[in-house]
Amino acid sequence: MLINVPETVVADGLRGLAAAHPGLNVDVERRVVVRGDAPVAGKVGLVSGGGSGHEPLHGGFVGVGMLSAACPGEVFTSPVPDQMARAAAAVDSGAGVLFVVKNYTGDVLNFDMAQELAEDEGVRVARVLVDDDVAVRDSLYTAGRRGTGATLFVEKAAGAAAEEGAPLERVEAVARRVGERSRSFGVALGAVTTPAKGTPTFDLPSGELELGIGIHGEPGRERRPMMTSREIADFTVEAVLNDLRPSGPVLALVNGMGATPLLELYGFSAEVHRVLAERGVPVARTLVGNYVTSLDMAGCSVTLCEADEEILRLWDAPVETPALRWGR
Template sequence: MKKLINSAESVVTDTLAGMAEAHPDLRIDLAQKIVYRRSLPTPGKVGLVSGGGSGHEPLHAGFVGHGMLDAACPGEVFTSPVPDQIIEASHRVDGGAGVLHIVKNYTGDVMNFQMAAELCAEEGVEVGTVLVNDDVAVKDSLYTAGRRGTGATLFVEKITGALAETGAALGEVARIAGQVNARSRSFGIALSSCTVPAAGKPTFELGDGEVEVGIGIHGEPGRARVPAASARELARVAMDAVNDDLPLSGDVLVMVNGMGGTPLMELYVVFAEVAAYLREKGATATRSLVGNYVTSLDMQGFSVTVCLLNDELTRLWDAPVQTPALRWGR
């Protein structure tokens, strides 16, 4: 294993230290491992807290800032954050309008966020929760009861973030979060495994001519191993899986996401195929992202996430956002 790290033990703290140096708009509690906006709380605004295992950067810490999250709680690599982190973050971002927890559907995350929400409630912090479960690849998985949460997490964070800035109430922010999740689907394909620093070797082995279809963001198994194929064919496999679950039509928001080790060039090649597929189905990619947003360490491959837009969601997507990894419009 060759990685740009100092040690497997310190990699999360070292990452956060680098983020603190690079992004003066963030306030980072290195001891507790919590990433905040610089000035908090915002009185009358619903606080948005997300979190999950590290190794998916820029998710979630890279999405903290105006128009998106108020705080992110990174766990160790591929490991849930602990309830104490989530409780501390929730207290600190609560401006009196309550807090929404945005939780990817993995057993550990669900359990720890639930425990934190209960303790927050006892201490008088109102908490709502949205579970993100957009990945159509598998019904249950190694880490999940039900579908996994992947790329739609970014959509939920962006769109609820925009709504929360308007002063909307917790119930309304939670409603839109649920709506974005319900209208979103994802599917991923890996060309290679990832290597967890503490493990020191690839999580799984793929042959020279094989790809893993329906891969999870921790390297957990997907639907099948199939022969490597062209970008066109692989994009079609992913989009067929999405379209079988949620027929595509109208205006859609699409993300072609790199898994961490995939060059941008290849992601654009995939995006061209995804856009062509959508046209074939009578849908249009009116909003899009192409890049590394919800990654799996050094894995090579891509995932595609679509969300069926309506006027409200489009307007909220377009609203200003100022975070390390997503910024526009101000």
């Protein structure tokens, strides 16, 4: 592992983020990443966060056209309510703040408490829950579907709406609609190793894969002998389409879990496009890369969002963050 000691891995990463992106305000000690021009007058603030280890989610999506602030917790551990309330206060211009929350029990509870703290300080807060993973209904960390790749779609669309000056109710409605129209499915080709443990967190023998894995290494639907990229695409896309059932074009995120080479991800993306074409589902936009990761896990996930004209417009709107940028 490319670290000093496990105890400082998050702080070290935040110091590096600050050095590489001086336009961000990175509070290493209190664990809050804020866009440099916040609060922006008349603009809804957009705040998200979660355990570290999923980079570039969330700190890498702070900037123009996306998040106003992010709260990184310890590795695979929810940030605390004080962080979230501090972030809300830092980005509130009087137009209100939207919390984007992945459906993990710790995140949900802590964002709920943070909302109460922020509202006690006079900040108007709305909250949207992202629960897009169709692999399992309940898991070690959740009640209901897990929140995974659709978080990127929600943050991008809601961030664009906020950048346009939409009121809090409208930004919340956009975020909720994108989440409702999005579904994901992930596959592990290798186990994840956390800095504190130093060894794989679960046993995945060579020559096997886990279908439906979570981004913390949670179990999926089933374990099988290794499959080809074509076979994985068939299984994964079918699982998403069986739940989503889109009637029009989709946004597609072909996401790496942290250790899968980009060459392989692009090859897998070609197979995802093949399956969608065979099912008669047009693809409006595709994003390929490591965006919602799980440290050093080898694997991939597919997220599809049924897109309409407004969602496509918000997706195409300018964005400038450390990990996502176009149109500026």
